[in-house]
Amino acid sequence: MKKSAFRLAGVAGAVALGLVLAGCSSSGTGAEKSTVTFWGWAPGYADAVKAFNASHTDVSVTYQEVQPGAKGGYQKMLNAVTAKNAPCLAQVGYETLPSFAAQGALDDVSQYANGDKGKYQPAAWKSVSIGDAVYGAPVDTGPMALFYNKQLFDSLGLAAPTTWDEYQADAVKIHASDPNKFISSPYMDYDYAGLAWQPGATWFGVSGDSWKVTMASAENKKVADYWQGLVKDGVISSAPMYDQAWYTGLGNGDIATVVGAVWQAGVIKGGAADGSGKWAVAPMPQWKAGEDQVGNAGGSATAVLKGCSDPKGAWEFANWMSTDKTTFNTLVQKAGLYPAATALTSLPALTSGDPYFGGQKIYDVFSAAAATVNPSWTWGPVMTKTAADLNDGLGKAWSGQGTIADALQTAQDKTVAELKTQGLKVSQ
Template sequence: MAMHRGRGRRGRLVAPALALALVGLTGCGGDDSAAGGGAKAAACEPSKEPVKLEYWSWVPGMEKAVAAWNAKNPRIQVKVKTTPAGNAGTYQNLSNALKAKKAPDLAQVEYDSLASFRLKEGLRDIARCDGVAAAKSTFVDWTWSQATFGADGKDGVWAVPQDTGPMALFYRKDVFDKLGLAAPTTWAEYEAAARKIKADAPGRYVTHFSQTDPNWFTGLLWQNGAGMFDRQGDTWKVTVDRPESRKVATYWQRLIDDKLVATDLQGFSPALYKAWSDGEVVTWIGAAWGYSTIRDNAAATAGKWAVAPMPQWDKGDKAAGNWGGSTTVVTAGAEHPYEASRFALWLNSDPEALEILNREGGLYPAAKAGLKLPALQQPVDFYGKQKIFDVFAEASGNVDTDFTWGPTMTDTYRFLSDGTSAAISGNGTLGDALRTADAKSVESLRKQSLDVTD
């Protein structure tokens, strides 16, 4: 899957803040650059000769989608290279390839890493490549906002959205039913359920709180409108520690202190899968792509799980967080951005491609048409024949489009992870983790010679 828990999830970059404004000089724009970018329109014209493109991706089964494209487009042939997921190797290899001017034409990059690669001047602005700007309405609104660094797209188009991770609540319906509990609609109800679950079986937990998934915790912050960064022009403001974030941290710290959540289980681990199978952990606030994680790793619990919307901070609200998801970028050194952008659009919006990527790679598409794939309309046997993707489709439409990633997210995630680990071991709190991550993120941005305001 394209995120998948950031799976796999950067040396000092001496780049002036102005780079964020000038990086578009390598893009496919019109000849209207006041900064002297040259005749950019020519850079996005179709090639008169057959074109061969290279694409790096870690999505399982991607080669089948590429084969479908190649069969229909003999003049634009794509070779896919299977790479490690994100920070497990792809990003470092891509950074090195960009420096050596040996980068592929296209690459898979997660939403939270786009700003970093833009800062490295590794992405092309494909806003004026044929069909790209018009594709805005093709994709779920918030994903286009992430790929353009703004809802209106005036900042350029730096990627084509691929998949998403709208979040919902996976829960053991059999356990909840036995205790007379309905699916919690608010976080207060979720906590009350946690206490009842613990009282009934002291060795059972409502969920686990992982030390190694700061991007999961970010999804919880996202739901509460707690953006971690703001940007005005070339100036950044770090907002990791803000009232909305503290509210989330205080809530989960209480559950940790009262031993209502398991703190010795890491995400995507055999121990967690066993806890699911044994009924030791009975909920997971997870993403759409996570439906197969439970299905494939706790097979004995088939028919016992259900999916409900994320609990809300205020009754009646419908906010959702997002955990994961990727884009397809055209790299700065690509010689054929027109053809590359055509492939990127097809890959992420064509019904045939979407069906292949969902079937083979488990992707939950960012394209609106993808949400209507037959496979996403059917009841899912493992979840008691519930049409679980109806829940995720609704969640996808309730993700805040204004959430902004910073240009040094790997550093911020590391700071947050270190603080979370300390809090879980009793050396501080999640509130401390936010404050420390905030301060260190400011320092990290300043080390990159970026403008940062208090």
């Protein structure tokens, strides 16, 4: 794709210099009905569009389902922007949004959006913002907690750990009880990012008109060294997450915990049926007793693409879909989305007990967690490459070859090189 002035100056600088154009004019006059197109793939989005069109007369939305982002949807969106025939709206993951911005593929809708900022969790709002620009509406988030095999913990007289020191001690006890049992499995890319996110071990930041890459910071090394210690203790399973061996371990009790986002509930239930009734959810362990801070893993936005003919109407729909109670309740039921809007945490779909987790109302835990997600996190503009480079090192580190800290340093070095190759400014 041709480099735009936006891309060359760097995201924050472009915003500061006013190089991010709003695209075309807003309809907003009521003269005639505006039509905007929305590309996405989440189950329930078609229902949301239908409900919006039935209740709104000024804007009409046309929904088109595309392949999930990493499977072709994102490239289709970028190609459409280049060809100047992109839809107004698109489903874009938080981790990918900065790369779209860096390529000049998004419209700044802050003039329409800022009035609704207070409706969303601070961390979610930051995920759709760079500098003063706002590129879409937050849809869902991935507040993290501790999924744990309560039956196993109870059998050993262990309570759910409240600190990472307790977690390490429990890991040793569980493995000592049976050499085939492990506290957890290796975490990769965005799952690992959630662990770093919790204590504020940021990976990226914006300074003036430049990107800062901080993956190898002292804060990150603290998190890395903790998990490296568990590897050294021999208490981390070799089963990769989402592999069949992982699901088997969750079902038979060989893997005792998953430190994961709210959507992991569906993953665990769907892949480890044998664990039904054995598992429970507890708050994410803290680095210091009494602290109350969690990480986030996952989430997406309804982003406004460059060239939208009606950015005001696009925001109207995007904000409505994320905040309408009836519509989002359906999204919870059909897509397992957890709302970024603060007023929606008590939806009916989020207040019932779950038989898989012993009848526990697990969303009560995530509702509390959502309010304490550390808001300091910023995703970088080349996350696909950053994640791939990080995974190369993490795969080796979890198996005892190299260290997690080394993997972070290498990923940082390669990310900085890629940013410079793409003409983005980097400050050390």
